[in-house]
Amino acid sequence: MNGQTELHLDLARLRAETPGSAHVLHLNAAGSSLPSRRTLDATLAHLQLEAEIGGYEAADKARATLDGFYPSIARLIGAEPDEIAYVENATRAWDLAFYSLDFKPGDRLLTCVSEYSSNYISYLQVAKKTGAEIVVVPDDAHGQIDVAALERAVDKRTKLISISHIPTQGGLVQPAEAVGRIANDAGVLYILDACQSVGMMPIDVNRLGCDFLSATGRKYMRGPRGTGFLYARTRTTAQIEPIFLDNHAARWTGDNEYTAIADAKRFENWERYFAGVIGLKVAADQANELGMDAVWARLRELADGLRARLKTVKGVTLTDLGVTKGAIVTFSVAGVDHSALKQALRAKAINVSVSTQFSSRLDLKGRGLKDVMRASVHLYNTDTELDRFVSELAKAAAESQ
Numbered sequence: 340m341n342g343q344t345e346l347h348l349d350l351a352r353l354r355a356e357t358p359g360s361a362h363v364l365h366l367n368a369a370g371s372s373l374p375s376r377r378t379l380d381a382t383l384a385h386l387q388l389e390a391e392i393g394g395y396e397a398a399d400k401a402r403a404t405l406d407g408f409y410p411s412i413a414r415l416i417g418a419e420p421d422e423i424a425y426v427e428n429a430t431r432a433w434d435l436a437f438y439s440l441d442f443k444p445g446d447r448l449l450t451c452v453s454e455y456s457s458n459y460i461s462y463l464q465v466a467k468k469t470g471a472e473i474v475v476v477p478d479d480a481h482g483q484i485d486v487a488a489l490e491r492a493v494d495k496r497t498k499l500i501s502i503s504h505i506p507t508q509g510g511l512v513q514p515a516e517a518v519g520r521i522a523n524d525a526g527v528l529y530i531l532d533a534c535q536s537v538g539m540m541p542i543d544v545n546r547l548g549c550d551f552l553s554a555t556g557r558k559y560m561r562g563p564r565g566t567g568f569l570y571a572r573t574r575t576t577a578q579i580e581p582i583f584l585d586n587h588a589a590r591w592t593g594d595n596e597y598t599a600i601a602d603a604k605r606f607e608n609w610e611r612y613f614a615g616v617i618g619l620k621v622a623a624d625q626a627n628e629l630g631m632d633a634v635w636a637r638l639r640e641l642a643d644g645l646r647a648r649l650k651t652v653k654g655v656t657l658t659d660l661g662v663t664k665g666a667i668v669t670f671s672v673a674g675v676d677h678s679a680l681k682q683a684l685r686a687k688a689i690n691v692s693v694s695t696q697f698s699s700r701l702d703l704k705g706r707g708l709k710d711v712m713r714a715s716v717h718l719y720n721t722d723t724e725l726d727r728f729v730s731e732l733a734k735a736a737a738e739s740q
């Protein structure tokens with residue numbers, strides 16, 4: 340396993356080409372990961388060019404790279420370039436899909452227990468406005484969506500199945516492909532929030548069977564902050580008109596007429612963070628070059644290694660759910676205030692985060708957890724770092740008892 344991963348990935352070089360890893364022990368990829376030197380340089384170079392020759396002129400000069408964003412993202416998720424829209428973050432990308440759907444009283448939308456808070460707030464708002472109903476499909480014994488219960492829950496009133504692939508608050512990887520088969524068999528639209536999974540694991544929208552997929556740049560993709568994208572499957576979503584249109588998403592074809600453009604760019608708007616588009620394209624290219632199978636194998640190796648180390652620390656309980664566990668490691672430390680622990684680690688240049696019910700109320704509340712510590716690994720992390728993290732964690736936890 341080890342040897343195989345290293346055959347594919349030059350780990351020392353990946354780390355050397357991550358400037359931030361010289362400064363911090365970063366275990367917060369699920370918040371915002373450290374970018375590579377190549378991504379940072381490409382982003383900075385475009386900002387520099389804008390300052391030197393003007394923003395519009397810089398965009399003209401970088402046109403080929405900017406246009407290359409679409410095929411690069413498409414390749415990463417097995418889509419067609421014209422099925423990709425650049426959006427400034429995952430939440431807005433998801434919103435553009437969700438709020439463009441037309442719910443009627445009694446329509447049902449099916450989701451999962453571990454659903455992300457922003458998505459759930461949107462369900463509540465749309466349910467309040469339209470009379471649609473939210474159905475939360477229970478978890479199975481592994482803590483992932485109960486696929487059989489989902490299948491039973493689908494009925495004639497079901498308008499949408501919408502889940503998060505990997506929640507923000509743990510290692511759980513939802514059986515998103517099985518969910519997709521159920522959605523596709525029933526002819527029900529399927530939105531997949533893949534904010535944490537794109538860049539962490541291989542993603543193939545055709546295998547997943549999703550109609551829409553949203554993702555952010557700064558997490559596992561290692562792109563700049565303030566970037567993201569939406570995938571919209573042409574075959575099933577071409578007739579869906581976006582909730583917002585502007586002069587980029589539509590053409591003003593007559594005094595009293597407009598025509599939304601045909602491809603996924605109809606979900607975009609005109610102004611954007613061009614340096615960020617370039618940075619995210621470069622980050623996607625790097626992920627494509629490394630190969631997502633190798634990245635996924637290495638990230639699981641790191642995360643499993645971290646879980647094994649954490650098991651040896653007094654007072655630590657691992658809180659990750661699911662059959663397959665990804666690169667987000669969560670745990671609680673008995674008798675310790677997690678936020679204070681995070682701050683104590685921050686003072687030692689160790690970055691972790693705390694997931695609270697603010698991020699996923701149903702899941703954490705249901706498990707009786709106020710919050711959990713979250714340590715999320717990426718390619719620049721090393722086994723030596725994990726050793727150091729766990730020893731500092733044990734020390735800090737003992738001090739704050």
Ligand SMILES: *Cc1c(COP(=O)(O)O)cnc(C)c1O
Nearest residue numbers: 428429430455503506507534555
């Ligand atoms: C972080 C996260 C989001 C929000 O992404 P933004 O880019 O901050 O909008 C959505 N869903 C999940 C599961 C997340 O972890």
